[in-house]
Amino acid sequence: MIELDNVFRLFLPKRRAVDVFVALEDVSLRVAEGEFVSLVGPSGCGKSTILNLIAGFLQPTEGTVRMRGQPVVTLNRATGYVTQDDTLFPWRTTRANVEFALEVRGVATAARRDVVERLLAQVGLQGFENHYPHELSGGMRKRAAIVRTLAYEPEILLMDEPFGALDAQTKLLLQDQLLRIWEEQRRTVLFVTHDLVEAIALSDRVLVMSRAPGRILAEIAVDIPRPRDVFHIHSNPAFPGLYERVWEHLSKELGAARA
Amino acid sequence: MSIREPDVRNERAREADSPPRLQSLKAQVASRELRRRRAETRAIWGGRVAIVAGTLLLWELLSGRVIDPFFVSSPSRVYAAFLQLLFEQELLVHAWYTTLATLGGFFFGSITAIVLAFLVTSVNRLYETTEPLLAALYGIPRTALAPLFIMWFGIGITSKIVIAALFVFFVVFINTVSGIRGTGPQLINLARLMGARDRDVLLKVVLPSAMPYILTALRIVVPTAMIGAIVGEFISAQRGLGFLISRATFEFSTHAAFAGIFVLMLVVVAMNAVIGWIERPLLRWRPRSNVGSSEGG
Ligand SMILES: Nc1ncnc2c1ncn2[C@@H]1O[C@H](COP(=O)(O)OP(=O)(O)O)[C@@H](O)[C@H]1O
Ligand SMILES: [Mg+2]
Numbered sequence: 365m366i367e368l369d370n371v372f373r374l375f376l377p378k379r380r381a382v383d384v385f386v387a388l389e390d391v392s393l394r395v396a397e398g399e400f401v402s403l404v405g406p407s408g409c410g411k412s413t414i415l416n417l418i419a420g421f422l423q424p425t426e427g428t429v430r431m432r433g434q435p436v437v438t439l440n441r442a443t444g445y446v447t448q449d450d451t452l453f454p455w456r457t458t459r460a461n462v463e464f465a466l467e468v469r470g471v472a473t474a475a476r477r478d479v480v481e482r483l484l485a486q487v488g489l490q491g492f493e494n495h496y497p498h499e500l501s502g503g504m505r506k507r508a509a510i511v512r513t514l515a516y517e518p519e520i521l522l523m524d525e526p527f528g529a530l531d532a533q534t535k536l537l538l539q540d541q542l543l544r545i546w547e548e549q550r551r552t553v554l555f556v557t558h559d560l561v562e563a564i565a566l567s568d569r570v571l572v573m574s575r576a577p578g579r580i581l582a583e584i585a586v587d588i589p590r591p592r593d594v595f596h597i598h599s600n601p602a603f604p605g606l607y608e609r610v611w612e613h614l615s616k617e618l619g620a621a622r623a
Numbered sequence: 624m625s626i627r628e629p630d631v632r633n634e635r636a637r638e639a640d641s642p643p644r645l646q647s648l649k650a651q652v653a654s655r656e657l658r659r660r661r662a663e664t665r666a667i668w669g670g671r672v673a674i675v676a677g678t679l680l681l682w683e684l685l686s687g688r689v690i691d692p693f694f695v696s697s698p699s700r701v702y703a704a705f706l707q708l709l710f711e712q713e714l715l716v717h718a719w720y721t722t723l724a725t726l727g728g729f730f731f732g733s734i735t736a737i738v739l740a741f742l743v744t745s746v747n748r749l750y751e752t753t754e755p756l757l758a759a760l761y762g763i764p765r766t767a768l769a770p771l772f773i774m775w776f777g778i779g780i781t782s783k784i785v786i787a788a789l790f791v792f793f794v795v796f797i798n799t800v801s802g803i804r805g806t807g808p809q810l811i812n813l814a815r816l817m818g819a820r821d822r823d824v825l826l827k828v829v830l831p832s833a834m835p836y837i838l839t840a841l842r843i844v845v846p847t848a849m850i851g852a853i854v855g856e857f858i859s860a861q862r863g864l865g866f867l868i869s870r871a872t873f874e875f876s877t878h879a880a881f882a883g884i885f886v887l888m889l890v891v892v893a894m895n896a897v898i899g900w901i902e903r904p905l906l907r908w909r910p911r912s913n914v915g916s917s918e919g920g
Binding site: 419420421439440441443444445447449451453454455456457464465467468469496498499512513516 | 807809810812813814815816817818819820823827828831832834907908909910
């Protein structure tokens with residue numbers, strides 16, 4: 365469904381800079397329909413860049429990004445993107461934020477309300493419909509950002525460290541909610557994270573990236589059956605081995621970064 | 624609340640979960656907060672009144688004793704002149720004329736500025752090209768242009784409106800441009816990804832994002848618009864508060880000049896109040912910052 369073939373992406377960081385920065389070097393990856401794939405790697409290795417390429421925010425310097433066989437040359441409206449930064453509209457209430465996509469698509473107010481009520485209830489945001497983003501906790505903002513993206517039912521979900529800055533308990537709860545929503549709908553998900561446990565708990569496959577310039581180093585299939593229990597993923601017999609394999613690849617990169 | 628029975632407090636705390644107890648707690652907190660806010664408002668207004676009254680009193684006392692009232696007049700004389708102007712010289716007509724010129728300049732100048740800001744920023748290259756040129760125009764002292772505008776538009780109200788608009792234009796334009804350009808590119812990208820068309824992006828992302836800047840500018844330029852109108856009236860007019868003040872000064876009637884200035888102030892205060900009233904619902908989404916320490920009780 366999503367294919368990156370020999371993708372290079374270079375940046376000229378400052379206006380007058382001469383040295384070109386190589387963010388991605390020869391990256392090829394595939395994400396099948398309905399698959400949940402995680403991307404882990406040292407920070408600055410180009411994870412967000414990959415998502416930006418798939419969303420069509422950026423174009424590859426070389427190589428192709430394809431979606432259902434079609435090259436992505438402009439904004440890829442089939443994707444829903446939960447970005448790394450906080451990108452709720454600060455001037456819209458929770459409800460109005462979640463409604464945004466439906467509103468610009470011309471969905472009638474009543475129909476919009478129904479969808480939004482259901483989604484907000486699904487992630488426990490009832491009672492906060494009329495709050496502005498600055499009146500919500502970090503976890504609530506993330507939840508709102510996620511359901512805002514789910515509201516228009518994009519075929520592909522891109523999620524960039526959505527639970528990165530949250531406390532451990534909130535994170536577990538949100539992972540659980542995400543998994544349940546996903547298991548219901550089986551959308552294609554590409555999920556960026558720093559957290560190896562999270563990557564294993566949620567995904568069908570984990571892709572490990574090298575430090576910059578980013579390349580895909582390894583691909584680890586997670587053969588833990590679904591539905592999964594994120595709260596007790598540690599006690600799954602397959603877990604330690606999987607964790608070890610991911611860590612083995614990643615630790616080399618981190619070690620190399622230190623040298 | 625005083626802690627009279629420390630031993631029972633834990634019992635009470637456990638009981639606090641029961642709805643009636645919680646209800647009364649909520650009511651307590653709400654009424655305490657309400658009282659605090661009322662006290663705050665009272666303190667602020669009390670302070671304002673005290674400052675104004677103190678200044679007037681000091682002025683009245685010093686004038687005639689320490690300073691020659693010929694130059695600085697005094698509140699009682701200004702009040703007398705005010706009444707005289709009001710009943711004998713159509714003060715209200717002059718005030719209305721200046722207010723009209725101010726409002727006209729305010730709306731004409733700021734609407735032109737906002738529209739132009741959106742046009743110029745809609746094409747990146749257009750903005751990059753014209754930015755230094757506009758900055759150069761901004762550098763021209765506007766007061767120096769005012770006589771030209773009187774020449775072009777006559778001594779009637781049109782020239783006053785145009786001059787006031789000119790005074791207003793750049794501040795609103797520059798602020799609106801920074802507001803527009805400050806819109807997070809990620810926010811715009813995401814809006815598009817979610818299906819927003821150009822018009823949606825403009826009205827539902829860029830405009831609200833720039834709104835605080837625009838409103839700040841509008842607030843700043845209320846007195847600026849009046850300065851423009853008055854400058855115009857100073858140069859050449861047969862009506863308006865500027866005309867009244869300049870005539871009074873020529874006749875060495877400081878009382879009347881101060882009375883005119885006082886009315887100008889009232890008009891600006893009233894216009895500010897209207898802007899504040901429009902602004903509040905539009906900026907409700909912003910977190911209120913509290914930089915200063917509030918002196919709590
Ligand atoms: N628009 C850009 N301009 C210049 N450099 C960029 C840009 N976007 C990303 N980079 C650089 O590319 C590298 C990878 O960035 P990113 O994809 O955000 O990494 P991460 O894996 O942490 O998400 C970083 O070193 C970053 O500085
Ligand atoms: Mg990133």
